[in-house]
Structure formats: structure tokens, C-alpha cells
Amino acid sequence: MNIYDVSRKAGVSIATVSRVLNGSPNVSDRTRNLVLEVMNDLGYTPNVFARGLGLGTIYTIGIMCSDSSDPYLAHAISYLERGLRTHGYDSILCCTGNSLETRQKYFNLLRSKKVDAIILAGSKLIEMNPMDNQYLIDASRELPIMLVNGYLKGENIYSTVCDDRHATHEAASRLISSGCRDILYLYTSYSYSGVNKMNGYQDALAGCGLPVREKYIRQCPKDVTSARDLLLRLDHSGLSFDAVLASDDALAVGAVKYANMTGREIPDSLSIIGYNNSSYALCTDPELTSIDSKIETLCNTTINTLMGVFHGSNVPTRTTIAADLIIRATTKF
């Protein structure tokens, strides 16, 4: 029996129970009395069960990611670890790779350590098939689940996401305004974030009355050489394109290398926009126009939300952060 049972029995949110336990003034007398009554009925003892109220906590958060050496995730881990530490929390890191089975195994391992919460960093940790996320929903009855740039509906699941759809919509629209008509879209994975990015691209085309063509949407492994070689093949096959919009900077770097190799002028003959505004964006000649997906803000917001959950504040289950388009030398605008 725990705070979640109290929440269910009283028919109020976990945050409300936390607020009652914390003596927060933001609770009506009626609700406070109801919660206290249920606690009494259940024989609930907050100082044993109230994880996250500073009672019974081990001050340790599990952080899961697919691969901490990926530049985007490496920054996420760094910001999360430092942010949690300023609040006095340790981080247990768990790199799970891409298999759902391993991920579930490590998730359960973290739970068995009685961590105070689990943060899932990266949209790829949420499966597209809802059945495959049931273990997260089940677990969220016992501890808060925090998603960094992923989304899953659930009462004790908190998402902080970048507005990827709006970001690629704007980027593609700017490409079209600058005269591009055949925009190749390169993506790495069909995740929550991946789908949003692709939808933004498609919306922008449709909004300008341009056709959405399957052959202009291509999946590619997240590395420079694969992207370069894919573009060489597409070019060789006779596909005509005047812009590349990529879901990751590594793919955009590959596009720069393709252009340099084939003598295409950037941006006059080929415009290129990357995603994440990583250190890759400054490595190429010309330097990449790229979408800044605000990973630091996402991580800080995730931690603030988590601290809010722990302190029984009224926190949103979903926070959306706007991206920025950082304009450099691979676009005509």
C-alpha cells in the first residue's frame, strides 16, 4: 500500500495527495479531508511510503538512454546528471541499446533498486506500438516516469518535448520560400520525435501546394558516410533534389560531403538543414544551418518537473519547448 493506493481510493491525483502530505495551501478543505480520511481508512503511514517527499527516498534517479555516446544523448546525460546533483540526487546511468527486451530488463533492474524516479532520455525509448509501452504505464503507478523528448499518456508520466513538428515545418517552409521545390527528407528512426519531424516537413509541402512524394522521404543510418553514400546513389539513380532536410546533423554533414564530392554549389545548387545544432554543424565547410532542439532546456525542465512532482506541486504532464532555427551558410536565406 502506498501513495498511489491513496490516490486511487480517494479519486484524486497523486500530486494532490502529495500536496496534502506537504501541507500545501493549494488544496480545498473538502479534498484535504477526503484524502486524510482515505489515509486513515487504509492505515497509510507517509513516512514509510511517501517516496519523493524526502521521506523514504534514496535520492537516486535512474537515467536510461539507448546510447550515451550519441552526441545528442551525451549532452542530455550531462545536463541531467548535473541538474540532479544540484538537487542532491545521484544518477544511475543505464545504456540499453535498441532492443525492447534489454530495455525492459534494465528498467526492472532500476526499479528493483528502489530509485525515486526513472528518466527515459530520447524519443526512441518509447515504442510506436502502444502494447510495448504497457510496462511503463504499469510502473508509473509506483514511481514517476520522466520522458525527455518522448511522449506517453499516463497520470504519473511526465513528458518534456521539443516542438519538432513546428521546427521542421518552419525549416521546410523557409526552404520553399527561398526557391527550393524538390526537398529530400532524410530521417534515422520512426520514433515519436521522428514522426513529428516528418509530419512537419509534409505539412509544409502541403501548405505550399507541393506534392508529398514517397521517393523524397528516405531513411538512413545516423552516420555521415551512410548519408553521403545514400545521396550519391539517389543522384546516380536520376532523382533530382535541390534541398536536404535531415532529422540529425550527422545526415546533414553527409549531405555537405556529397555536394563537395560532386561539385554541387552549396547553397545555390543544394540547400541543407540539419537537426540538433550539435558541434557537427560547425565542422563542415560551409557550416550547417541547423535546428536547435534545446536539449539543455528540455533536461532542465524535466528536472524541475520531477522536483515539482516530489514536492507535490501542480506540474503539467506534458511541456513543449520551441526549437530555434540557427541560420548559417548552407541555406539561401
Added chain:
Amino acid sequence: MNIYDVSRKAGVSIATVSRVLNGSPNVSDRTRNLVLEVMNDLGYTPNVFARGLGLGTIYTIGIMCSDSSDPYLAHAISYLERGLRTHGYDSILCCTGNSLETRQKYFNLLRSKKVDAIILAGSKLIEMNPMDNQYLIDASRELPIMLVNGYLKGENIYSTVCDDRHATHEAASRLISSGCRDILYLYTSYSYSGVNKMNGYQDALAGCGLPVREKYIRQCPKDVTSARDLLLRLDHSGLSFDAVLASDDALAVGAVKYANMTGREIPDSLSIIGYNNSSYALCTDPELTSIDSKIETLCNTTINTLMGVFHGSNVPTRTTIAADLIIRATTKF
């Protein structure tokens, strides 16, 4: 009183005490009897104190690094975390930044958690002033300290290092053989690894009868734009150089950008060699010749050594791994 007291009183190494406790055959009867006698005298109870023998362990290792978003360290964290997990150990990550004070604070925090060992990833965590490392030597009496590409002398301190000196010696020698005479050396920090790399460069010049000139040895922040701008300034000041050897790929990328900006032909007018063979090396046109510092091997060896310490095997306190020179398009050989 613990295994370290037994080691001191018996005048044998901690590994030897572990071997006796493990019933290893690699101990002479004389030594075994001595150790058992000391244990008896001290009233030592292995199942309470013998951390690392699977008795009293919490199966958790502290990993410290200055910044887990640095590409080299991000890979180290990833390899260490996964490697430890295959042995059933959790990793508590701690990003300390560059201040000694913060590092000591977090080190003590990890110790207070009773972690089974602490891994320090990256040569910058070891101070050049021996006094400043005394806290590590003191702590090593109580738990194993593992250094990834750092070195510190001490009985229970284990280093796995890349042979950086040999690597830069070879790289500089190859540059000289290919006709370069004015080789600029760019470095980011004056750490154990940093000093070794610089010594290798100086040795190579001296070995070929070339002068070692202060003005050809320059410190630079570890980012692409700083390196590019430094080279533009040096060029503008009239310093003549026909090669750049850098202690990190980010600096070498900056050198490529300087050359592209000023119209110098790579490698005919300027040869460039980076360090770490990171994903940066493939981002530039032309792609970077770079020294592969074998971070995966360093991490795996560190973990194998640690497991050896835990199991009382006879492990070396220092293991040196040879680097590889990966030849691409920024050199004439």
C-alpha cells in the same frame, strides 16, 4: 579494520590478501600462513569487510569525468557503463567540471555511498601537482581507484593508459618523413596525457635533428572555431607552418577550416593530424588523418583489471595500450 589493515600489517599487497581469501593457488604456503595469522591477530572477519570479494559489496561503481558530453568522454562513459553492467554492476555517474574542489567534493560523496570502486575517466582528473592527488592516494587504502588514461602511483590505484607519447612521436616522424619541417603543435590541456603527447612531438623533432621552438607549441580551447581563429592569427602574424599536429580532433577540424578559408591546399601546402579518431574526423573535406587512442580497449581493460582486483587476481597497476595512426586525406603519406 579492513582488508587494507591486514595488507599493511602482513606487509603483503591487497591482491595477495584477496587471493588468500579466495583460496587462490597462486600464493605460497608461507605467505598464506602469514596472512591468516594476521587476520586472526586482528580479529578480521572477511564476510563483513571484504569489499570486492562479493561479500559486503553493493555492486555499484562510481564513474567520475569532467564532462560526459565531450565526445571522447561520452564514449568512455558508454563503454564503462555497458561493460560494468555485463558484470552485474551499476554505475553512478558524476560529472565534476574542471575544478579540483568540486571534484574532491563529489569524490567524497561517492565514497560516502560505499561504492565498490571509483573510476576516474580522462587524464585531466589527475592534477600535475602531486599534493593535489593526495586525497586519491589516501582513499585508495579503502577502495580501488581506477584511472582511464591517467596515471598516479599507488598500491591500490590501477591505470590503463594509451601510449600517447609513442603515438605523437610516430605521427610527427611521419610528417617529417613526408617533407614537413615547420610542424605546429596544438594542445588543449597540460594533463598527464597532454604532457606525454607533447613529449612525443618534441622527441620526434629532436630525433630528426630539428629544433623544438616554443612558438610552434600553442595551447587552444577544445573547439573548432577557437582553433581555426588561432591559426588565422598565427598565419597573419607571419608564422610559417606546413603541418598541424593536434591533441584533439576538434582542433584538427579547426585547422582544416583555416586551410579551406585561406585557400591553402591540404595536404600539399598543409598537412594535418588529429587525435582520438572521433566522428569529427569524418566530417571534414578532406577527411582527417587521426590517431586512434583506443578508448574502447582502454575501458574494457579497466573493467577487466577491476574485476581482477575484486577476484584477488594478480593484476598490473599500469597497463599501456598502443594507439593506431588512421591515415586519411590530410597527410601526404
